[in-house]
Amino acid sequence: MFRKLRELYREFKPYVRVDLIMYGVLVLLIILYFIVTALSK
Numbered sequence: 305m306f307r308k309l310r311e312l313y314r315e316f317k318p319y320v321r322v323d324l325i326m327y328g329v330l331v332l333l334i335i336l337y338f339i340v341t342a343l344s345k
Contacts, residue, residue, distance in 0.1 A: 313320075
């Protein structure tokens with residue numbers, strides 16, 4: 305079972321990394337947006 309999981313992880317590793325980077329950027333943009341709106345009021 306673990307071997308199968310490891311193979312799946314090896315197959316999808318690049319996609320997982322890209323997804324994590326995209327989500328990180330999205331969260332950063334949302335935080336920046338809230339900071340800018342709070343400062344501009």
